[in-house]
Amino acid sequence: MINRWLFTHVDNSSLIIFRVFFGFLIAAEAIGAIFTGWVRRTLVEPQFTFNFIGFDFLQPLPGNGMYFYFAIMGILGLLVMVGFKYRWSMIGYTIMWAGAYFMQKSSYNNHYYLLFLLCILMSILPAGNYFSLDVKRNPALKKISMPRWCVIVIIIQLWIVYTYASVAKLYPDWLDFSVPKNLMAARAYYPIIGDLLQNHWAHVTVAYFGILFDLLIVPLLLWKRTRSAAFYFSIFFHIFNSIIFQIGIFPYLSLAFTVFFFSKERIHKLFMKKKEFYHQNEIVLPSYKKILVPIAIIWFSIQIALPIRHWFIPGDVLWTEEGHRLSWRMMLRGRSGITNFYIVDKNDPDAKQKPINKKDYLTKKQIRSVTTKPDFMWQFAQHLKSEHAKQGKDIAVYVKSRVSVNGKKYRDFIDSKVDLTSVPWYYFKTNPWVIKYIE
Template sequence: MINKWLFTRIDNSALLIFRVFFGFLIAAEAIGAIFTGWVRRTLVAPDFTFNFIGFEFLQPLPGNGMYYYFAVMGLFGLLVMVGYKYRWSMLGYTLLWAGAYFMQKSSYNNHYYLLFLLCILMTILPAAANFSLDAKLSPNQKRNWMPRWCLLIIIIQLWIVYTYASVAKWYPDWLSYDVPKNLMMARANYPIIGGILQEHWVHVCIAWFGILFDLLIIPALLWRKTRFVAFVISIFFHLFNSIVFQIGIFPYLSLAFTVFFFSREKIHHIFMKHKPFYDKNEIVIPSYKKPLLVALTIWFCLQIILPLRHWFIPGDVLWTEEGHRLSWRMMLRGRSGITNFYIVDKNDPSDRRTIVNKLKYVTQKQVNSLNTKPDFMWQFAQRLHKIYEAEGKDIAVYVKSRVSVNGKKRKVLIDPDVDLASVPWNHFKTNPWVIKYTE
């Protein structure tokens, strides 16, 4: 049975046309990041970036280096689109995107993580076996088929993402419509639709539509009887997200995924009439069966386990942020806070505390996260310690932080008596200096 499911050869039109869409979109993402000012705000303007902890070696290139970095990414995306040196082009984009992703988190977005995962998967898929420059230059490598596992891994990956995104919304602040309300309040100044977005019925629709769409869209696309209706709803949902939340390529990438759900005959008829349709459906067991099964098992176990890890860390993830990233917890909370850092010279017998001017070291964009997120605070304390250490001083760094989640009353987030410059960061368990509340 597993051989039939994974190794039956099926028509590859869906993967070929998705490669074209995917290449165009990732090129647009890279080039758009330059022209919209994202690269400047996020990677050029700051003196240093808040990287993923453990990736301190990843820092932006000096000068205009990051503009060239993203321009090369855009070129790789275009090469993926036309299918030239496909695997090398896809690998190049993947490595550069991974670098940009892990070197900063001031602009963290679950969609950036999803793109990273998709880039890895696309690197191993035979997406340039036809309808590509590679196939034109090497006709002996041209294929009209692909093993079914190439289709299944995309569908399973999407199913995991959407399901976790739905389940994460099953909590009081979302179900009481407070989170959708806060999200729409930030968009009150939008022309034409800004006022409509403040209506209570809109918040109710967003709350329940978000839960039900994420939970049901993959099964609805898989079932032939509901597929067309699901596709129409997808168009509305993703265009709404594009207009209201302005999240770049990702609504359009989500629509591009639908080519994997329609019948192979239909996709071939719409996009690939020039290519012979493959319908032999042979089962051919490849030599790489065992390593493939091992790799896919590890991959999907990680995809299932990572979003669950916060359940094994004390405290509410909405408050502590521990286990929030890589967990498909999309647009679930708003955080605001007032945070001050104090430096104490350990060689000063008066033990005098001096407040830190944060804007001397970070940009306003970075301050927004620095005021509310424990890992940013810890990293900033480490940064301050290194700066003063270079001046021959040994300092302690203390934090007074009061944070609000979803508009609730501000509470103390960090133990003010702990020197954050002297404590380690725990990746897989709680950091005891993050104060937990039981109510």
């Protein structure tokens, strides 16, 4: 049964055409990051970046180095698209994207995380075996089929993402439309549609359509009777998201995924008429059979476990932020804060708390994060300690912070008596200096 399900060979037109789309989109993501100013704002202008904790060794290249970094990524994306040295090009892009992703989180985006996961999967899949420069240079590489697991892993990964995105929306601030209302209010300046988005019916539509689309889109695409309708809904949904939320390549990447849901015959007919269609459905057991299933189990177990880790950490994740990242909690909350940092010279017994001007160290974008998110606060405290150590000073850093979530009242967020330079950061359990509230 497993052999038939995973190792039956099917026509590979869907994977080949997806590689072309994927390569173009990841090239556009990298090159676009340069020309939109994202690289400058996120990696060039800041004095330091808030990397993922534990990845301190990842630092931006000096000077204009990050522009060249992303330019190389753009070239690698184009090489993936045309299938030149496909495997190495895809692995190269994956490593470089991982570096850029983990070296900063001021511009954290769930879609960046998804792209990282997809890059890993695409590095493994045999997507360069047709319609590629590799095959043109070496015809022996040419294949017109692929094992069925190549499609299955993509669909399961998408199903996990969409399902968690839907379930995460099932909480009061989304269901009473306050979050959609705030999201639309921030876009009131849009010409023509800005005013329409301020209507209550628009907030209701965004709230419930968002839940239902994320929950049902994969099953509806898998079922032949609803596939076409689901595809047209997807076009509307993702184009709407692209225009309203301006989230880069993700809407178009999501549309590209649909090639894996339509029949192999239809994708072949639409995109690769000149290619011989494979229809033998042979079961071919590969040499890697014994390791594929264990690796897949580990991979998807992690994908299922990470988004629910916050259930095992005390406090509401919407408030504490502990367990928020890598969990497909997309556009679920707005945070604002009033946060001040104070340092004390440990070597001076009469020293008083001295306020820190955040603008002396951080960009506007970084300040927005450091005023509301605990890991940013902890990292900024470590940075302040390191900077003062260069001057021969040993300091303690205290934080006074009041935070509001989704427009609710401001409440104390951090224990102001705790020296943040003296406590560790915990990824998978609570950080006791983050104040929890029992509602």
